[in-house]
Amino acid sequence: MNPAAPAPYAVELVALTKRYASGSAAVDGIDLRIAQGSYCCLLGPSGCGKSTTLRMIAGHESVTSGDILLENRNITRQPAAARGTAMMFQSFALFPHLTALDNVAFSLKMKGVARAERQRRAQDLLERVAMGHLSARKPGELSGGQQQRVALARALITEPRVLLLDEPLSALDPFLRIQMRAELRRWQKELGLTFIHVTHSQEEAMALADAMVVMNNGVIEQHGAPHEVYNRPASEFVARFMGGHNVLRLSAGGKVAVRNDHMRIQPLAADAGGGDGITGTVTDVEYQGTYVLLGVDALDAGGSTSVSVMVPEAAFDSRPFALAEPVHLSWAAAHAHPLSAAPA
Numbered sequence: 001m002n003p004a005a006p007a008p009y010a011v012e013l014v015a016l017t018k019r020y021a022s023g024s025a026a027v028d029g030i031d032l033r034i035a036q037g038s039y040c041c042l043l044g045p046s047g048c049g050k051s052t053t054l055r056m057i058a059g060h061e062s063v064t065s066g067d068i069l070l071e072n073r074n075i076t077r078q079p080a081a082a083r084g085t086a087m088m089f090q091s092f093a094l095f096p097h098l099t100a101l102d103n104v105a106f107s108l109k110m111k112g113v114a115r116a117e118r119q120r121r122a123q124d125l126l127e128r129v130a131m132g133h134l135s136a137r138k139p140g141e142l143s144g145g146q147q148q149r150v151a152l153a154r155a156l157i158t159e160p161r162v163l164l165l166d167e168p169l170s171a172l173d174p175f176l177r178i179q180m181r182a183e184l185r186r187w188q189k190e191l192g193l194t195f196i197h198v199t200h201s202q203e204e205a206m207a208l209a210d211a212m213v214v215m216n217n218g219v220i221e222q223h224g225a226p227h228e229v230y231n232r233p234a235s236e237f238v239a240r241f242m243g244g245h246n247v248l249r250l251s252a253g254g255k256v257a258v259r260n261d262h263m264r265i266q267p268l269a270a271d272a273g274g275g276d277g278i279t280g281t282v283t284d285v286e287y288q289g290t291y292v293l294l295g296v297d298a299l300d301a302g303g304s305t306s307v308s309v310m311v312p313e314a315a316f317d318s319r320p321f322a323l324a325e326p327v328h329l330s331w332a333a334a335h336a337h338p339l340s341a342a343p344a
């Protein structure tokens with residue numbers, strides 16, 4: 001390979017479109033480049049097209065138009081098994097009657113690899129995911145987290161270039177989900193593979209991703225590092241979907257997003273008039289530990305709107321706000337991020 005040439009993208013989607021027989025496009029001409037060795041999360045509400053996108057990359061769903069490139073190779077019409085991708089599913093899809101070892105070795109058996117060789121490779125991979133000592137157990141004798149590790153080892157045995165994960169944590173209870181999330185991230189970095197992970201949870205995506213891709217109605221609303229997307233949401237949809245933001249309408253026209261923790265709140269002084277900001281009335285006071293979340297029914301340039309304000313606990317203690325108290329809300333100009341008009 002030419003050393004001067006830039007590394008190809010792990011995956012490149014070019015004007016990728018999927019139209020089911022039922023009508024409008026489930027995925028509508030998306031362009032996306034995913035860097036090699038990165039953890040990419042496809043994120044969005046139910047029905048936004050994220051699973052369809054993943055299934056097209058995997059080769060489990062046909063493409064209506066557009067192209068899918070894997071390391072510059074056009075794989076759009078290749079069968080799933082020839083692509084260099086592997087998929088890990090929500091329910092893990094392990095064979096219940098096979099041991100962990102045989103589950104992991106299964107695809108090698110299908111390829112005709114000799115028994116001793118496939119068992120050695122499967123055992124190696126199980127050791128890597130700290131499951132070597134449980135390789136003789138069947139899935140029913142393993143915890144959810146252990147089953148997930150077996151599922152990962154099984155996906156990796158085909159030596160994929162890209163691992164595709166479809167809601168891999170949603171079958172786990174909340175505590176285990178956070179633990180396995182950290183493990184997924186660690187494995188991805190250790191293996192140096194590209195992971196593409198579909199989730200509807202913005203919290204999960206922010207915790208895991210190098211790059212997150214926020215989808216809505218079959219299109220990409222925003223693509224960037226989690227801190228970029230969170231700190232500079234490009235559209236009203238992204239600001240609302242990510243949470244933690246207020247969408248405020250300005251008198252000059254247009255909308256801005258301001259984070260809850262960047263809102264300033266003050267008692268409404270009797271002589272308050274003019275100046276920047278908006279006024280409102282406190283409707284909720286919720287103690288959340290390190291901070292207090294206040295709900296304010298406020299009036300912005302578009303009329304009545306609900307605003308959330310996060311006040312650090314100590315600040316609230318030194319000047320508490322009470323229900324029905326009139327308040328003045330403001331924000332630094334640098335904390336107000338202009339939003340593009342919502343798509344029709």
Ligand SMILES: Nc1ncnc2c1ncn2[C@@H]1O[C@H](COP(=O)(O)OP(=O)(O)OP(=O)(O)O)[C@@H](O)[C@H]1O
Pocket residue numbers: 020021022026044045046047048049050051052053200
């Ligand atoms: N096999 C199918 N036939 C017809 N329409 C489909 C099919 N699969 C998905 N769709 C439609 O395509 C759109 C996108 O679906 P997709 O499963 O990609 O969304 P998603 O974002 O992954 O949602 P979820 O989080 O609910 O899985 C939806 O409107 C869905 O109803």
